[in-house]
Amino acid sequence: MGRRTVRINFSNLWQKEGLGLTMIGASVIVIALTAYLLLSFQRTERVDQLRGQGASIARILADVPFADLRSRRQDHGPLRMLQLGQDATLFAYAMVVDQGGKVLNGVNSSGIDLDRIPVDSPLGSWSGERAFRLDTLNRDVMEFYAPVVDAEDLVGAVRIGYFVPALGFSAGQLPLIATMALIIFTLTPLFYFIVRRETRQIHVVNEEIASRINSGSFNACTVEATGDLRDFVQRFNRFSDLARSRIDQLSKVNSDLLASQKLLGYKKTRIESVLTAIPEALLILAEDGRVSFANERVRSLLDVEPADIINRVPSEWCRDEEALEFLRCFETASTSRYFADTVHLTKPSAEKKKLTIKAYPLFAPQDPDTIFGRLIVVRDVTKESLVDEGRKNFVAHVCHELKTPLNTLSLYAEALLGDQGSDDAFRTEAYNVINDEVERLASLIDNMLNISKIEMGNIKVEKQRVRLADLLRDAYTHATSSGEAKNLKLTLDVPAELSPVAVDKELLRIAINNLLTNAIKYTPAGGQICLAASETDVAIEIRVSDTGIGIGPEDKDRIFEKFYRATGAEVQKVRGHGLGLALVREIVELHHGQISVNSDHGKGSTFLISLWKDSALLKQAI
Amino acid sequence: MSRCRILIVDDEAVALRVLRVGLERGGYQVDSAANGQQALAAILEAPPDALITDIEMPMMSGEELCARLQKEVPERQFPIFVATSLTGLEHRDWSRQISNLHFLEKPLSVRKLLAVLNEFFARGSRTDKSQSA
Numbered sequence: 001m002g003r004r005t006v007r008i009n010f011s012n013l014w015q016k017e018g019l020g021l022t023m024i025g026a027s028v029i030v031i032a033l034t035a036y037l038l039l040s041f042q043r044t045e046r047v048d049q050l051r052g053q054g055a056s057i058a059r060i061l062a063d064v065p066f067a068d069l070r071s072r073r074q075d076h077g078p079l080r081m082l083q084l085g086q087d088a089t090l091f092a093y094a095m096v097v098d099q100g101g102k103v104l105n106g107v108n109s110s111g112i113d114l115d116r117i118p119v120d121s122p123l124g125s126w127s128g129e130r131a132f133r134l135d136t137l138n139r140d141v142m143e144f145y146a147p148v149v150d151a152e153d154l155v156g157a158v159r160i161g162y163f164v165p166a167l168g169f170s171a172g173q174l175p176l177i178a179t180m181a182l183i184i185f186t187l188t189p190l191f192y193f194i195v196r197r198e199t200r201q202i203h204v205v206n207e208e209i210a211s212r213i214n215s216g217s218f219n220a221c222t223v224e225a226t227g228d229l230r231d232f233v234q235r236f237n238r239f240s241d242l243a244r245s246r247i248d249q250l251s252k253v254n255s256d257l258l259a260s261q262k263l264l265g266y267k268k269t270r271i272e273s274v275l276t277a278i279p280e281a282l283l284i285l286a287e288d289g290r291v292s293f294a295n296e297r298v299r300s301l302l303d304v305e306p307a308d309i310i311n312r313v314p315s316e317w318c319r320d321e322e323a324l325e326f327l328r329c330f331e332t333a334s335t336s337r338y339f340a341d342t343v344h345l346t347k348p349s350a351e352k353k354k355l356t357i358k359a360y361p362l363f364a365p366q367d368p369d370t371i372f373g374r375l376i377v378v379r380d381v382t383k384e385s386l387v388d389e390g391r392k393n394f395v396a397h398v399c400h401e402l403k404t405p406l407n408t409l410s411l412y413a414e415a416l417l418g419d420q421g422s423d424d425a426f427r428t429e430a431y432n433v434i435n436d437e438v439e440r441l442a443s444l445i446d447n448m449l450n451i452s453k454i455e456m457g458n459i460k461v462e463k464q465r466v467r468l469a470d471l472l473r474d475a476y477t478h479a480t481s482s483g484e485a486k487n488l489k490l491t492l493d494v495p496a497e498l499s500p501v502a503v504d505k506e507l508l509r510i511a512i513n514n515l516l517t518n519a520i521k522y523t524p525a526g527g528q529i530c531l532a533a534s535e536t537d538v539a540i541e542i543r544v545s546d547t548g549i550g551i552g553p554e555d556k557d558r559i560f561e562k563f564y565r566a567t568g569a570e571v572q573k574v575r576g577h578g579l580g581l582a583l584v585r586e587i588v589e590l591h592h593g594q595i596s597v598n599s600d601h602g603k604g605s606t607f608l609i610s611l612w613k614d615s616a617l618l619k620q621a622i
Numbered sequence: 623m624s625r626c627r628i629l630i631v632d633d634e635a636v637a638l639r640v641l642r643v644g645l646e647r648g649g650y651q652v653d654s655a656a657n658g659q660q661a662l663a664a665i666l667e668a669p670p671d672a673l674i675t676d677i678e679m680p681m682m683s684g685e686e687l688c689a690r691l692q693k694e695v696p697e698r699q700f701p702i703f704v705a706t707s708l709t710g711l712e713h714r715d716w717s718r719q720i721s722n723l724h725f726l727e728k729p730l731s732v733r734k735l736l737a738v739l740n741e742f743f744a745r746g747s748r749t750d751k752s753q754s755a
Contacts, residue, residue, distance in 0.1 A: 400707040402707070408634060411637055411732060412636075567680050567681065569656075571680070
């Protein structure tokens with residue numbers, strides 16, 4: 001069986017029973033103090049008593065005849081009688097000495113050698129009292145002495161010594177002290193229980209308040225109390241109510257503030273993200289022209305770091321001369337333009353960016369006549385100006401392409417109406433030219449309409465699974481007559497079976513026809529043209545190759561552009577409007593296919609259309 | 623009086639042919655060029671009495687031809703007639719620098735062209751006469 005260890009947690013014990021322990025300690029101290037005082041008082045009483053007794057006895061003995069005093073009778077000499085009548089615990093000695101201090105007779109308690117009692121020399125002629133310490137016994141002694149006169153002569157002195165009573169108690173004093181301790185020990189618990197009863201309510205209230213503090217609760221304290229404590233509890237509850245309502249108010253104010261702060265933060269973030277996200281560079285200039293805000297686009301459009309230009313005027317950071325000339329006028333507060341200003345400029349950098357800078361006055365909300373700054377908006381209009389230029393070029397091209405055949409028609413019509421109309425040969429020539437020009441116009445308009453529809457997204461691609469071999473054979477047949485008319489050899493190299501692909505039959509036919517027409521147009525008589533098709537794992541490839549004039553390297557990248565015609569003299573001899581290949585590319589891209597050209601200038605060209613099979617398209621999508 | 627020599631520049635061979643025939647029937651001597659480059663070479667060799675040119679042409683456009691003439695033949699006396707698909711307004715910027723330049727709007731008419739040329743040369747000969755008188 002294991003030993004049980006009892007551990008006392010003094011800290012807890014003190015916390016719980018501190019008052020009781022204090023009272024026990026205090027009562028022990030009180031008992032000890034009281035006992036000490038009592039014993040001390042008794043000792044003082046005894047010393048006083050001995051002092052009176054000693055002086056009296058010394059004087060009485062001094063009156064005893066000197067001869068009797070000197071007598072050394074053992075049984076009933078006055079000194080012996082005196083010793084017997086004294087308290088043996090306190091009596092030290094009694095002796096008669098001559099004038100020289102020599103002991104003539106004496107009695108003493110055990111352990112005292114009379115001859116070694118110190119003598120004050122000379123002894124006075126008067127009675128008196130003195131105290132000294134007896135080193136041999138280590139005790140204090142009170143001595144009383146009186147002169148002895150015999151026949152009117154001073155012959156010696158009587159000396160009586162008593163031990164000074166020590167502080168301590170004897171067995172006889174025990175009942176008194178025990179009684180006193182009993183009374184005190186009886187009163188202490190009584191007093192303790194009275195105090196405990198009185199403080200229990202305080203303790204309960206204290207516990208209740210502590211539990212509310214710990215739980216953060218403001219509920220009223222429901223402890224039953226009496227007297228002053230009841231008032232305390234009531235006031236505490238009122239104070240608690242006040243604190244709770246005050247905290248509720250503050251919490252509400254705080255949550256309102258928090259909500260406002262979050263809302264403001266959200267709005268600020270939203271505005272900043274809007275300002276950052278918009279494609280224009282934005283600057284806000286204060287009245288003195290210093291930048292108070294700049295968004296990220298400033299970096300790319302004005303070549304400055306947004307953070308670096310804050311609080312600086314344009315003349316300190318703007319590197320572009322034209323822009324600076326425009327912005328500098330806002331550095332002076334006297335500038336009071338109430339309207340928006342705009343400047344167009346081209347950056348001198350390699351990209352030749354075209355920018356517009358607009359300045360809008362910012363009016364004070366309360367006073368629309370006061371301008372407190374300016375909003376500067378910098379836009380990159382490079383693309384717009386390119387589009388604008390492209391549009392102008394397109395209109396010029398269309399006009400030219402339409403008016404050129406019209407011009408020829410008009411000239412021939414005029415000639416036919418005149419004298420030349422009667423010339424048969426001229427008439428035949430005119431009819432042929434008119435026929436060619438009308439075809440050219442029709443083809444131009446068809447191509448333009450088709451391109452326009454595709455670019456505008458107005459054309460609906462109706463894909464269906466078609467037998468590509470049949471489609472190519474039809475296109476070949478269609479082109480044969482024009483080819484043969486020009487003495488060209490056309491061949492078809494298409495396998496009987498090709499995997500079916502989903503294409504818009506009509507659009508693809510236009511693309512193949514355009515390639516074949518081009519091949520016929522740009523291949524001199526006697527040349528060869530081949531329409532071929534083959535199949536790989538991922539695509540069906542359609543090739544239109546010729547032995548024509550070919551395409552120069554400088555034109556190769558541009559021949560698919562609208563209205564672009566190669567610059568070579570051989571090309572220019574042939575009528576064309578530069579839309580055929582552009583349309584082919586649009587159509588192939590509508591089918592997610594690819595077109596490329598391989599050409600040897602002067603020897604011929606091969607156009608390759610790759611149409612991806614469905615499985616390949618699916619893989620690409622994944 | 624020798625016939626006035628007209629240089630016609632156009633990349634459209636058919637139109638060039640009709641114009642040539644029409645002007646020759648109108649009494650002019652006609653030379654032709656298929657683009658600006660050919661025309662410039664011909665002019666430097668022998669300046670015509672009038673130049674009729676298209677604008678959109680390969681190798682060298684009509685606009686470039688005029689600019690080159692202005693620069694390389696500053697003493698040029700003969701007029702330039704530019705046949706354009708657009709109106710004269712579209713060419714205002716570059717044509718301002720060229721002296722003695724006139725626009726002819728397409729489609730052209732041989733009859734009208736002859737009238738313009740006849741009028742021009744008649745006025746020119748009157749001026750010459752008055753100057754010689």
